[in-house]
Amino acid sequence: MISQSTPQAASTPLTGGQALVRLLAHYGVDTVFGIPGVHTLELYRGLPGSGIRHVLTRHEQGAGFMADGYARVSGKPGVCFIISGPGVTNAATAIGQAYADSIPLLVISSVNHTASLGKGWGCLHETQDQRAITAPITAFSAVALSTDDLPELIARAFAVFDSERPRPVHISVPLDVLAGSISRDWSHEVVRRPGRGLPSAQALEEAARRLQQARRPMIIAGGGALAAGAQLQALSERLAAPLFTSVAGKGLLAPDAPLNAGSSLCVEPGWELIAQADVVLAVGTEMADTDYWRERLPLSGEVIRVDIDPRKFNDFYPCAVALHGDAQQTLADLLTRLPLQPRDAREAVTAVATLRAAVRAGHAPLQSIHQHILDRIAAAMPANTVISSDMTQLAYTGNYAFASRAPRSWLHPTGYGTLGYGLPAGIGAKFGAPQRPALVLVGDGGFLYTVQELATAVEELDSPLVVLLWNNDALGQIRDDMLNLDIEPVGVLPRNPDFALLARAFGCTVCEPLSLDELERDLRAGFAHAGVTLIELKHACAR
Known part of the structure; x- marks a missing residue:
């Protein structure tokens, strides 16, 4: 809810900066991290009365990392306001970290006046192409060349956060766009997002068939499966499948769950156990060497992957079945296609207990x-x-x-x-x-x-x-x-x-x-x- 403590006079149209802050509040943003500067004053004009809390950081890199921590814990996009030029380059490391770990970050920065962009006039904080600095480490980086571009770009950003692999978005707003009056009031226009959806019924049936026929199925879950803990637990128990997680997926099963193999795929006992799987169900995980501390896992069985990013289906670990969709919805559907009666889990439980003991003893x-x-x-x-x-x-x-x-x-x-x-x-x-x-x-x-x-x-x-x-x-x-x-x-x-x-x-x-x-x-x-x-x-x- 937006506070009405400082209402805008009816005769004075909102500036681009003010309207942008109000729009963010309507999207549910409650906190922004940043350091005010001469190039972001119009954003800060919009904060009083918006219902958004501003947290003063001591460096733009800190603002990016704080927004990252906020996002990882809350599940909502982390937002930061930064100045053009050095603010953007200072925050670039944090943006790159969020990109690597699929964290939703909305980075809003100023940039010089539209008339000066790319001209090399020597303006304060000038860069040759600010958008290009962050383009390789964001889902997209764009410049709002008019106030009417802002609602479209914010809607596009939230579509990334809610419908695609969540990664940072950087929107640069020129000084004249921040200070200019809006032509119409779009500050309340929240666009509905489509969500991630389900894979095809045929792919789900094929995955269920292979999992049901597997003799030693195992599961690897990552940061893309954080909302699917209940489904993963049920699937692990139904299939008698040890469940490993990446570092980003830690905590998806309770520590004392008998089939919780933990984040042990970076040490020898974990490698030895996963090598025994004839089918591996990988859910919302990049399966990267930064999680496993080795170039490639010793997977001898076939791989079924659940992911929102279709590029993952045929990269380092090509899969037998690709399930393109939301992890929680996909696993819930898979459960309906598997027998209700759990398998005998005694062998798998013993294997996990042996793994845990070996990790600690090793x-x-x-x-x-x-x-x-x-x-x-x-x-x-x-x-x-x-x-x-x-x-x-x-x-x-x-x-x-x-x-x-x-x-x-x-x-x-x-x-x-x-x-x-x-x-x-x-x-x-x-x-x-x-x-x-x-x-x-x-x-x-x-x-x-x-x-x-x-x-x-x-x-x-x-x-x-x-x-x-x-x-x-x-x-x-x-x-x-x-x-x-x-x-x-x-x-x-x-x-x-x-x-x-x-x-x-x-x-x-x-x-x-x-x-x-x-x-x-x-x-x-x-x-x-x-x-x-x-x-x-x-x-x-x-x-």
Whole structure:
């Protein structure tokens, strides 16, 4: 609902910027992330009275990552307002991360006056072709050359979010279009979206036949299946099929579900089990090497794929049956075509139990340390906690060794693999699900990429956000990679700041545990604190 606290005078038409903000509110946008600048003033004119909350970030990259975390937790598009030129290039890394992980982001930026575009006049924030900067990392990037272009482009963006593989959209709005009066009031015109639909009945029948005849069926589910948890559980039980997930699909089955094989397809025991499948049903997953830590899974059986992106059907894993449609609807239809009587699951349950034991027993020394930390986190955190993780060794272990309790509870920058994601994404998640406590897992290297967003967190949040800083005083993964390749380590042992002092300067509560028992105590205290807590855990204290 749009507030009427500052009504537009009847005699004064809305500007493009004002009407655009009102239109976003009618599409259900309740939060935008950004930093106001001289080129976005007309967007900010529209915010008061719109019902949309603005969150001031400290860098445009942080705005993009916060919008990403908001989207992953809420299931709604994350929105950010950024300035032309440097705002767009600063946000490009976050846009690329969202593109790689199929996250719906709506990035609205200004751009120079239409008369100057491509002219090279040397205008402030000028780029030769701003649209071209983001075109390779968005579903589409477009320039609104008139105010009447704006409702069409917003409708097209939401059609991508709701009907296609959800990926970022970037809309550039020239300064004169933002400030110009609209020719008619389109600020309330929400276009109905068509949805994703079902595959053909013939394809569904063929998939059901193959699954029914399979002797050792197994399932892999990804981020495209987050709304299909109930259907996946029923299908897994009906077929007696172990269910693996990608990192994006963590939590689709309860941790104690007997057929939950977890995100273990990146370690040897997972590879050994999936190799035994004669039919693999892959649902809403790209099946990328960034999830599996190897170039190709050892699949010897045939593959049935459920996906909204038809390009996935004949890429690295060509499929025997292609089911092009919505994951939840498709699996619900498949269930109606399979016998109601569940198969005998004893063999599959034993295989999954063996897998779980092998994963835990197979840790190298460093991963064993990580497992002890993750166990303390699991013991201390509330059941509905969101965990946002950065590119750090602790999170790499957590990707497969930490059991998520629900979907949309483990956020990780899998595909693009950018440093600096964890903290701002965790902050964004708090706006997407304010009632849920949040934990950020970050290493000392990645933390310094976006540490300034602690200012946003302290300013904006009045409920628990715990930042667990794993400080090994190194770029640990790169150091280890260099040593493994017999390369003399260079540039991997930085001089870190006093993180505790830095966090206190931002206004955080700070804990420095010296043991795992103290870590668990500090985690519990952090989750009980209505604000931001930084816990710095040094490598030596976790042994």
